[in-house]
Amino acid sequence: MSMVREAPGRPAAEFRVTRSRRNVAWTGAVALIVVVVLAYFPYIVYSGTTTIMVQAFIVLTLACMWNLLAGYAGLVSVGQQAFVGLGAYLVLILAIGGTSPFAALPVAAIGCGVAALPMWWLVSRLRSGYFAIATWVLAATIMLIIEKFSSIGGGTGMPLPGLSGFGPVLLSAYTYWAGLTVTVLALVAVYLLLRGRLGLSLTAIRDDEVAARSAGVRVGLARLLVFVVAGAGCGAAGGLLAISQLQVQPSAVFSVQWTAEMAFATIIGGLGTIEGPILGTAVYVVLQQTLSSYNAWYLIILGLVAIIVALFARRGLWGLVDGRLHLRLFPVGYWLRTPGATGRPGAGSD
Amino acid sequence: MAWVNAVIQGVLTGGLYALFACGLSLMFGVMKVVNLAHGDLAVVAGYVAIGIITVTHIPVLWSFLIVVPVMAVLGYVLQRTFIQGALDRSVLTTLMVTFGLSVVIENGLLQFFTANSRAIGTNLALVSGSFNLGSQIQIAYLLVVIFAVAVVVLLGLQYYLSASKYGRLIRASADDREAAQLAGADYRHVFGIAAAIAFGTVALAGVAYGMYSQLAPTTGTDTILLFAFAAVVIGGLGSLWGTLVGGVVLGVAQQIGAQINISDEVLAGYLVFLAVLVLRPQGLTTRRTHS
Amino acid sequence: MRAGENGGTPLLEVRGLVVHHGQLRALDAISLRVLPGEVYAIIGANGAGKSTLLRTIAGLHRPTAGSVLFDGKDVTALRPEHRARRGIVMVPEGRRLFESLSLEENLRVGAAYGRAGPWTIEQVYQMFGWMRERRDQRTAQLSGGEQQTVAIGRALVANPRVLLLDELSLGLAPVVVQRVYGMLPDILATGLTVLLVEQDVSQALRVASHIHCLLEGQTTLEGKPADVTAERVEAAYFGLSGTASGHAAAEEGSEL
Numbered sequence: 001m002s003m004v005r006e007a008p009g010r011p012a013a014e015f016r017v018t019r020s021r022r023n024v025a026w027t028g029a030v031a032l033i034v035v036v037v038l039a040y041f042p043y044i045v046y047s048g049t050t051t052i053m054v055q056a057f058i059v060l061t062l063a064c065m066w067n068l069l070a071g072y073a074g075l076v077s078v079g080q081q082a083f084v085g086l087g088a089y090l091v092l093i094l095a096i097g098g099t100s101p102f103a104a105l106p107v108a109a110i111g112c113g114v115a116a117l118p119m120w121w122l123v124s125r126l127r128s129g130y131f132a133i134a135t136w137v138l139a140a141t142i143m144l145i146i147e148k149f150s151s152i153g154g155g156t157g158m159p160l161p162g163l164s165g166f167g168p169v170l171l172s173a174y175t176y177w178a179g180l181t182v183t184v185l186a187l188v189a190v191y192l193l194l195r196g197r198l199g200l201s202l203t204a205i206r207d208d209e210v211a212a213r214s215a216g217v218r219v220g221l222a223r224l225l226v227f228v229v230a231g232a233g234c235g236a237a238g239g240l241l242a243i244s245q246l247q248v249q250p251s252a253v254f255s256v257q258w259t260a261e262m263a264f265a266t267i268i269g270g271l272g273t274i275e276g277p278i279l280g281t282a283v284y285v286v287l288q289q290t291l292s293s294y295n296a297w298y299l300i301i302l303g304l305v306a307i308i309v310a311l312f313a314r315r316g317l318w319g320l321v322d323g324r325l326h327l328r329l330f331p332v333g334y335w336l337r338t339p340g341a342t343g344r345p346g347a348g349s350d
Numbered sequence: 351m352a353w354v355n356a357v358i359q360g361v362l363t364g365g366l367y368a369l370f371a372c373g374l375s376l377m378f379g380v381m382k383v384v385n386l387a388h389g390d391l392a393v394v395a396g397y398v399a400i401g402i403i404t405v406t407h408i409p410v411l412w413s414f415l416i417v418v419p420v421m422a423v424l425g426y427v428l429q430r431t432f433i434q435g436a437l438d439r440s441v442l443t444t445l446m447v448t449f450g451l452s453v454v455i456e457n458g459l460l461q462f463f464t465a466n467s468r469a470i471g472t473n474l475a476l477v478s479g480s481f482n483l484g485s486q487i488q489i490a491y492l493l494v495v496i497f498a499v500a501v502v503v504l505l506g507l508q509y510y511l512s513a514s515k516y517g518r519l520i521r522a523s524a525d526d527r528e529a530a531q532l533a534g535a536d537y538r539h540v541f542g543i544a545a546a547i548a549f550g551t552v553a554l555a556g557v558a559y560g561m562y563s564q565l566a567p568t569t570g571t572d573t574i575l576l577f578a579f580a581a582v583v584i585g586g587l588g589s590l591w592g593t594l595v596g597g598v599v600l601g602v603a604q605q606i607g608a609q610i611n612i613s614d615e616v617l618a619g620y621l622v623f624l625a626v627l628v629l630r631p632q633g634l635t636t637r638r639t640h641s
Numbered sequence: 642m643r644a645g646e647n648g649g650t651p652l653l654e655v656r657g658l659v660v661h662h663g664q665l666r667a668l669d670a671i672s673l674r675v676l677p678g679e680v681y682a683i684i685g686a687n688g689a690g691k692s693t694l695l696r697t698i699a700g701l702h703r704p705t706a707g708s709v710l711f712d713g714k715d716v717t718a719l720r721p722e723h724r725a726r727r728g729i730v731m732v733p734e735g736r737r738l739f740e741s742l743s744l745e746e747n748l749r750v751g752a753a754y755g756r757a758g759p760w761t762i763e764q765v766y767q768m769f770g771w772m773r774e775r776r777d778q779r780t781a782q783l784s785g786g787e788q789q790t791v792a793i794g795r796a797l798v799a800n801p802r803v804l805l806l807d808e809l810s811l812g813l814a815p816v817v818v819q820r821v822y823g824m825l826p827d828i829l830a831t832g833l834t835v836l837l838v839e840q841d842v843s844q845a846l847r848v849a850s851h852i853h854c855l856l857e858g859q860t861t862l863e864g865k866p867a868d869v870t871a872e873r874v875e876a877a878y879f880g881l882s883g884t885a886s887g888h889a890a891a892e893e894g895s896e897l
Contacts, residue, residue, distance in 0.1 A: 076445040078386065122624060125631055128441050129384025130587075132449075133579040134627070137620055140576060144617040256571065260453045267446055296457035303454035310446045311435050515753060522739040522750045528701060529737040534725035534754025534799060 038180055042173035050176040054244045056285045057179035058237045061186045062262035063269070063277035065233035068190055070263075071272035072202045073226040076128060078259050079135025082119070082142050083112045083231045085254035087238025092152055092248045095162040102178055105239045112235025116228040124223070136256065143254035157249030160242050175244050182236045191274055193229065198222060260299060264306040270316030279318050351486040352609060358487060360605035364598030365497030366562065369555035370578040371585075371593045372504060373548030379588055380524040380544040383433060383444050387452040389574030391549055392556025394455060395421050396565040399557045400468055410472040410561065418553050425549025426542040433545065434538055452571060459567035467566035470557065496558050500597075503551060504590050510547075511590075520544050580623040586633025595635050650713070652677045652834050653698070653729070653803050658707035660690075660697050660858075667693045669858040670707065675803065675851075680825065680835045682849035684842050686878060689855040691838040692734055695807050698836070699731040700724045711803070726754050728802035734811060734838075736792040738780040744791055745776035751795035758800030759831045765794040768827065786817035793821070797828065804828065806837035810844060822848055842874060856880045 042050055062080065069075045090108035095101045123134040147155045163171060193199065201222045204212035213219055242248045261284060269280020284302065291298040309316055315323070374388045385391075398420070399413040432451070436444040472478060480490040511517040523530040523537040530537050552574075559565065559574070577600060585596025600619050607618020626634065651674035660668040668690045675681045683691045696702050698709055700721030708717045716724055725731075739747050748762045766773045769790055780788060789809060796804060810818040818841065825848055829835065839845040846852065846866045854862035854877040862869065862877030875881070 070442060070446075074442060076442050076449075078445075078449055122627060126627075129378060129382070129445060130579070130583070132384060132386065132445050133575065134583075136571075137576050137580060137623060140572075141617065141620040141624065144614075144620070148613075260449070263446065263449060264453075267450075296461040299457045300454050300461065303450045303457070307432070307447050307450040307454070310443050310450065311432070311439070314439060314443070515749075518742065518746055518750055519753060521741055522746075525739040525741050526737050528721075529733060529739065530750070531701070531721040532699060532725055532731050532733060532737075533751050533795065534722050534730075535750070536720070536722045 035180070035184055039177065042176050047169060047172040050172055051244070052285065052289065054175055054179040054240070055288075056281055057183040058240055058244070059261055059265055059284055060277060060281040061183050061233055061237040061240070062258060063265040063281055064183075064186050064190055064274075065230040065237075066259070066262040067266045067271060067274070067277045068193075068226055068233075069230045071266065071276070072194065072199070072206065073223050074128070074206055075223060075227065076132045077135040077227075077230075078132045078256065078263070079137070079139040080230065080234045080262065081254050081256055081258045082135070082139035083116070083234035084238035084241060084258045085139070085143060085146070085250065086115055087112050087235030087240075088242035088248045088253040089146055089152060089238075090235065091239040091242045092158070092160055095160055096152070099162070101160060101162050101239070101243050102174060105178060105182070105236060105243070108239040109232045109236035112238070113228045113232035115235075116231030117224075119231070120224050120227045124220070124227075139254060139256070143250050146254075147250050153248060153250070155250060157247060157252070159247040160245075163243070163246060175240075178243060179240050182240055186233050186236065187274070187278075189229070189233075194274065198225060202226070257299070260303070264302045266316075267306040268302070268309050268316055270318030270322075271310075272315065273318050273322065275322075276316050276318040279321075280316065283317070351484065353606070355487045356605035356609045357602055358483075358489060359493070360602030361598050362489070362493040362497045363601035363605070364581075364594065364596075365500035366493075366555065366559060367577050367581045367597030367600055368594040369496070369500040369503060369551060369558065369597075370574050371581040371597060372507060372590060373550075373552040373555075374575075374578045375582045375587070375590065375593050376507075376544055376551075377548045378582075380520055381433075381437065381541050382441065383437065384448070385433070385548070386445065386448040386575065387455060387570075388448075388548075388552060388578065389576075390452050390455040390459075390570030391421065391425075392552045392559065392574050393459065393565050393567065393570040395553035395556035396470065396560035397459065397463065397468070399560060400470055400565075403470065410470060413470075414554065414557055417557055418550050421553035422546040422550035426546040428549075429542045429545030430538060434541065452575075456567050456570060463567065465567060467564035467569070468560070469564045470560040472561060490562075492558075492562050496562065499554070499558070500594070503554070504594055507547070507551075508590050516540070516543055577619070580619060582633075584623055584626045584634060586636035589633075589635050592633055592635035596633065599634065649676065651675055651710075652712060653836060654710040655694075655698065656708050656710065658694070658697060658709070659705045660693055660702055661705050662693070667858050668697070668704075671855070671858075671860060672707075673853055673860075673863075675834060675836050677834050678829065678832070679850045680829065680837065680848055681851045681853065682845040683836070683838045683853045683855060684840070684845050684874075684878065685855035685861075687840070688857070690858040691840075691855055692807055693858075694855070695731065695805050695836070695838050696733075699729060699805055722754070725799065725801075726756070728756060728800075729805065730796045730799045730801035730803070731805035732792050732796045732807060732809070734807040736785075736788045738788055738792055738795070740779070740781050742780070743777045744772060744780055744783070747780055747791055747795050748798050752798040755799030756801075760797045760800050762798055765798060768824070769794065785813050786821060789813060789817075789821055790824075793824070793828075801833060803834045803836060806835060806839075808838055808840060810839060810841045818844060842878060846874075854878055 041053065062084070066077070066080060069077050087108045090111045091101050091104045094104035094107060119138055123131055123138060126134050146152065152158065166174065194202070201212070201217045204215065204217050205219050205222060209219060238253060241253060245252070265280035265284045266277050267280070268283050269278065270276025287298045287302055291301070313320060370389070370392065374385065377383045377385050395417050399417045402408065402413050402416055403410060432447055433444060436447040478492070480488050482488050511521060519530065519535050519540050520543065522533070523535060523540045527537045530540070556565070556574070581596035581600050582593055583596065584599050585592030585594065599622065603622040604615045604619040608615035610618070653675040655671060655673045658668055658671045659666070671694060673681070683694060685691050693702060697704055700719060704717065708715050710716065711724070711727060711729060716727070739750060742750065745762070748765060752762060772791065772794070775783070780791060783791065809821055813821070822844060825835065837845070849866055852862065852864060852866055852869060852874070853860065854874065856877065857880070861880065862873060
């Protein structure tokens with residue numbers, strides 16, 4: 001009762017690796033149109049709407065960064081409010097020194113990126129769960145330290161100087177455009193980063209850290225880079241927050257609520273996809289606007305939805321869309337085309 | 351003398367912190383879950399105790415007998431449902447789910463009970479009284495009792511883990527879940543027991559804190575979670591007695607900081623935490639290096 | 642139950658088992674029958690699917706298709722801990738002792754959900770005297786062979802009906818392997834049935850009453866050791882086609 005079998009091999013040359021999909025050009029064009037339309041908003045809508053849009057821009061930028069951290073680098077940070085606060089205070093400090101807050105924005109972002117380095121050094125050795133709380137402790141510590149300086153408002157905060165020269169309509173328009181710029185830059189930066197080597201490294205790390213390391217991927221460096229970029233992005237959002245609020249209060253800018261909002265928006269929209277945060281922010285804004293008179297309810301509902309999504313629809317709302325339509329507006333993956341396949345490619349890595 | 355007072359207060363407060371921390375440490379040690387809602391559960395326990403006392407007018411100390419078991423059961427249920435479900439997905443999912451729970455609980459409390467802080471009031475001399483050591487040192491009875499309770503709980507937990515059947519199963523499942531299954535143990539049930547213990551101890555700590563100080567919706571994170579975590583890290587991951595050491599060090603650091611500048615109490619604690627993180631990341635009581 | 646007492650009724654049976662690891666088909670419609678009192682050995686090269694088969698029988702893997710029957714009843718849907726409580730106990734690959742538990746605590750965990758029977762912790766100490774002195778020692782301090790023995794002891798105290806042994810020889814010196822396998826007769830004497838996976842073919846042939854060879858997830862050979870020749874085993878093991886006799890590669894290190 002013996003059987004012997006042979007399995008034929010497959011020549012390697014028949015496999016091809018290609019980038020992304022054909023709809024990149026379409027996406028780019030549509031995105032450009034959307035941005036142009038958005039840029040015209042201050043001329044065509046009430047300032048109440050642009051104010052809401054600025055809030056949305058802040059949350060979208062934050063969500064984009066949190067997604068980069070958790071969805072791509074596997075770092076769940078519940079302390080990103082540290083950068084939101086730092087960004088706001090950097091803008092404040094520069095404004096007190098005479099710089100226009102708008103000009104201070106990019107400086108604040110860079111400053112936060114730099115600040116991320118020692119912070120990473122402090123918390124990076126901790127494993128995921130403890131890493132998360134450590135970032136929270138770090139944020140609380142930074143807030144406590146900043147509160148000691150009465151020259152920047154101490155524990156109660158102070159108004160943001162340098163904005164009184166603008167009329168209200170103009171100010172809201174400039175704030176809006178600043179917000180639009182920050183958000184577009186954030187999205188583009190993240191997209192380009194993930195499309196490049198960093199994206200490939202992160203995917204490898206996400207799939208199998210040990211294998212990635214032995215393949216030469218600099219895991220620590222990749223994560224550090226992500227942490228710095230996320231810090232800078234959140235810092236920019238914080239600076240924007242200061243400008244839109246016209247004041248900087250420590251308990252407001254360092255509130256863990258920012259992390260809650262960016263995390264929930266990302267999770268609901270779709271963790272690990274670039275489109276996810278956009279969708280999630282939309283959900284957030286809708287919920288917040290409809291429930292704004294009910295105080296804490298929107299956060300409760302947002303939180304519950306996020307929990308359910310995290311447990312049952314891991315890839316979020318965008319994951320559901322992507323699953324049905326196989327749509328990728330911001331493709332960052334590769335496709336392996338196997339020989340003998342029809343139009344549909346083989347294993348993907350998005 | 352004020353410094354001596356500070357140290358004594360700090361040591362005693364450390365017992366409370368250790369009580370907060372042991373559940374967090376247990377859940378991480380056994381199932382690698384960091385429950386970000388850990389502190390909020392203590393606050394919930396406190397609020398439930400307040401509610402029960404207000405409605406039924408039972409003596410304050412009896413509220414422990416109701417709240418602690420109820421929270422333990424809640425812990426078992428939450429573990430078997432949400433947390434295990436999240437664990438099966440990934441570690442990141444558990445963080446997101448417990449964070450979500452934390453936010454939902456805090457905002458839920460905020461919505462239904464306003465942001466005002468509450469305390470569990472009591473007329474018991476044992477609880478609200480204090481005694482004096484010399485002229486400058488006043489020690490609240492309650493604090494001493496809490497410290498004693500913390501030591502007893504830690505001792506009990508240590509004994510339970512080392513000598514009982516389920517204690518062995520908990521340690522075995524923590525070491526190797528699959529091998530435990532092959533030995534006939536349902537690790538989901540075992541994890542549920544561990545979660546029940548964690549929730550029970552943190553409920554105990556929460557009600558005690560409500561008697562000693564005040565509870566507000568955000569106390570769970572501002573105070574309890576971050577302090578518990580700091581205590582665990584300072585003391586050393588993976589050791590129950592380390593948790594007590596960490597709590598004491600944290601408490602002393604805070605009190606000394608308060609002596610230097612009254613508003614620097616919390617900051618002093620965090621700075622010591624950061625120092626330990628930098629200089630001795632495995633904690634003060636652990637010999638091997640933990641990552 | 643002694644061998645042959647129940648005639649041909651198998652204690653453990655696998656029918657048409659198909660198991661996948663992600664998209665990889667690890668086992669392709671495997672079937673086997675283990676009679677009471679047998680020593681059933683599954684052999685094959687690395688990656689052949691041997692451990693996957695054993696783990697699926699133990700309940701750690703869900704098969705894509707097929708069924709596992711124990712004592713005539715279908716246990717395919719049963720979780721591993723419940724199979725263990727019924728009497729299917731596995732000694733996993735790599736020992737997998739509980740590192741933070743002492744030697745005795747490991748045995749006590751093994752007995753926690755065990756059935757009644759001749760194997761008690763005391764009985765294990767009688768069989769392996771050295772364990773008694775080191776009962777409170779951390780298992781990480783034991784040698785490879787000692788750990789393997791403790792792992793077997795941990796499984797025995799559950800009083801299994803079928804003992805699954807996964808790659809006992811892995812990482813052990815040949816002398817130690819001999820000693821470990823030397824315990825089998827005593828184990829069998831208490832009425833156990835053994836299903837083992839072994840990479841060392843000669844060792845397997847020495848102890849087995851039935852051989853089953855896997856290659857890339859498929860059965861290439863099955864039968865009693867007395868009925869198969871060295872060449873046929875080799876051919877089945879390596880997947881050589883035709884009558885593989887007199888090949889130079891076959892001579893190398895072959896102890897058959």
